Amino acid sequence: MPDAALAHSLEPRIAPAEGSAGADTGSVLPVSAAGLVFTVNGKRLVDIDRLTLRAGGPTIIMGPNGAGKSLLLRLLHGLIEASEGTVLFNTQPMNARVRRRQAMVFQRPVVLRRSVQANIDYALAAAQGYRGPSRRGRLRELLEMGGLADMARQRARTLSGGEQQRLALVRAVAASPDLLFLDEPTSSLDPASTHRIEALIHRFADEGTKIVMVTHDLGQARRLAGEVVFMHRGKVTEQTPANVFFDAPSSPAARDFITGGLLV
Amino acid sequence: MQDFASSFFLAVSLILSGDPELWSIVLLSLKVSLTAVAIAAMIGMPIGAALGVGRFAGRRALIVLINALMGLPPVVVGLMVYLLLSNSGPLGVLQLLYTPTAMIIAQVILVTPIVAALTRQVVEDLDAEYAEQLRSMGVSRLASVPTLLWDGRTSLMTAVLAGFGRATAEVGAVIIVGGNINHVTRVMTTAIALETSKGNLALALALGAILMLIAISVNAAVGLLGVRSERVAHA
Numbered sequence: 301m302p303d304a305a306l307a308h309s310l311e312p313r314i315a316p317a318e319g320s321a322g323a324d325t326g327s328v329l330p331v332s333a334a335g336l337v338f339t340v341n342g343k344r345l346v347d348i349d350r351l352t353l354r355a356g357g358p359t360i361i362m363g364p365n366g367a368g369k370s371l372l373l374r375l376l377h378g379l380i381e382a383s384e385g386t387v388l389f390n391t392q393p394m395n396a397r398v399r400r401r402q403a404m405v406f407q408r409p410v411v412l413r414r415s416v417q418a419n420i421d422y423a424l425a426a427a428q429g430y431r432g433p434s435r436r437g438r439l440r441e442l443l444e445m446g447g448l449a450d451m452a453r454q455r456a457r458t459l460s461g462g463e464q465q466r467l468a469l470v471r472a473v474a475a476s477p478d479l480l481f482l483d484e485p486t487s488s489l490d491p492a493s494t495h496r497i498e499a500l501i502h503r504f505a506d507e508g509t510k511i512v513m514v515t516h517d518l519g520q521a522r523r524l525a526g527e528v529v530f531m532h533r534g535k536v537t538e539q540t541p542a543n544v545f546f547d548a549p550s551s552p553a554a555r556d557f558i559t560g561g562l563l564v
Numbered sequence: 565m566q567d568f569a570s571s572f573f574l575a576v577s578l579i580l581s582g583d584p585e586l587w588s589i590v591l592l593s594l595k596v597s598l599t600a601v602a603i604a605a606m607i608g609m610p611i612g613a614a615l616g617v618g619r620f621a622g623r624r625a626l627i628v629l630i631n632a633l634m635g636l637p638p639v640v641v642g643l644m645v646y647l648l649l650s651n652s653g654p655l656g657v658l659q660l661l662y663t664p665t666a667m668i669i670a671q672v673i674l675v676t677p678i679v680a681a682l683t684r685q686v687v688e689d690l691d692a693e694y695a696e697q698l699r700s701m702g703v704s705r706l707a708s709v710p711t712l713l714w715d716g717r718t719s720l721m722t723a724v725l726a727g728f729g730r731a732t733a734e735v736g737a738v739i740i741v742g743g744n745i746n747h748v749t750r751v752m753t754t755a756i757a758l759e760t761s762k763g764n765l766a767l768a769l770a771l772g773a774i775l776m777l778i779a780i781s782v783n784a785a786v787g788l789l790g791v792r793s794e795r796v797a798h799a
């Protein structure tokens with residue numbers, strides 16, 4: 301298959317940022333949501349008065365199944381339209397520039413029906429800024445990072461679930477986003493891969509990427525969290541620094557969740 | 565019975581000896597149908613893609629219409645094209661009636677709805693899977709179309725092959741607009757019809773065998789492509 305030749309002409313193209321003073325500079329943080337509501341059939345699945353995510357350690361979002369964690373990530377990342385309210389990135393609404401500075405790994409990763417390396421290369425092309433040798437170098441670096449170097453040419457859909465999750469993660473960080481949403485990124489990983497991903501997340505955080513991550517794994521939350529946002533029935537019941545949260549969560553729902561007693 | 569046996573052996577020898585009349589008919593058939601399918605793909609794929617990812621008023625109705633057009637009876641298409649191209653028709657001045665071009669036009673009309681409808685299905689299914697991911701990567705709706713077509717290429721090949729199968733096998737349209745003129749517009753299906761009625765069973769059988777081989781190959785190719793993409797889908 302003439303993959304390489306065709307792939308070039310099939311590279312995704314992105315409209316340039318509208319209006320904004322051009323330069324691809326300026327932080328997209330903090331992320332602030334105000335009056336954010338997502339309603340389906342009259343049910344307020346997400347209903348958040350105010351939530352601000354600042355630069356700094358990872359924000360870990362916890363809460364029972366169906367609390368609205370994945371919906372919140374989608375709303376913040378601009379994949380679904382809020383019924384009410386706004387999300388601002390350092391005072392700017394979502395636009396092409398803001399979009400390019402952030403990425404997301406879905407709870408069920410979506411891999412393109414291409415080879416592993418073509419998946420990563422696609423993200424690099426979409427992000428622009430990578431051309432020629434620097435793109436090839438970055439590609440190799442990302443394959444190594446995800447432990448996928450041996451599978452570079454394998455069709456991504458034939459990867460195991462855990463390998464797909466690793467691919468989705470390195471593809472998301474391909475263009476070094478400032479803001480990274482992760483929806484249970486280690487849910488189907490073995491302990492070694494989980495450890496590896498956590499080390500990567502630490503590294504991204506140290507390099508200045510803001511991590512916003514959903515997990516059900518309390519141990520993982522303790523290892524990674526700078527702060528914890530707890531959700532229950534579509535609402536944020538608390539936003540607390542990690543050390544405080546695990547010792548003395550302020551909301552009853554969070555307290556019950558930690559001790560395993562929370563019933564939805 | 566004796567008649568059949570001798571016709572059969574004559575047919576085999578026609579094929580094996582590379583009989584010029586036989587092969588000129590086969591070549592013309594392939595030329596007409598391949599051209600028609602190429603044109604139908606160029607028209608049908610963009611329409612299918614637009615219907616697959618676009619959200620506009622009248623989209624549902626268009627999809628229903630195109631699905632309905634897949635079942636157009638070839639003779640009716642032949643009649644319509646005849647009326648268009650005949651001397652007194654709106655396109656009569658072009659003098660296209662009873663030329664290979666007329667046959668190509670008729671087959672394009674027959675094949676385009678098939679390609680468009682199947683493309684629409686492929687693109688829509690893949691889009692349901694990809695949309696959020698592509699959006700997350702900053703790929704606009706319009707820019708995602710080439711991605712969807714490329715990643716759906718195996719299924720799209722199936723659509724094109726299905727169209728080619730319909731084009732080579734139909735007789736009703738090409739006999740009306742082509743006229744089955746020897747060395748000009750005589751293709752496999754029309755030749756089989758004519759030679760059979762003339763009692764020239766050997767040529768009819770030889771052409772029938774080749775046509776059947778083409779049909780079987782196309783179906784086998786569709787089947788193999790289907791198996792391949794399914795295997796990946798369930799991996």
Ligand SMILES: Nc1ncnc2c1ncn2[C@@H]1O[C@H](COP(=O)(O)OP(=O)(O)OP(=O)(O)O)[C@@H](O)[C@H]1O
Nearest residue numbers: 340345363364365366367368369370371372407516
């Ligand atoms: N499009 C939709 N239509 C109707 N209900 C929806 C829709 N999307 C999500 N929901 C509902 O909203 C609630 C929150 O969903 P969400 O996926 O955000 O949960 P979650 O907190 O991520 O749960 P989990 O821990 O199981 O992943 C669920 O009860 C879900 O059924």
Ligand SMILES: [Mg+2]
Nearest residue numbers: 369370407483
């Ligand atoms: Mg979820």
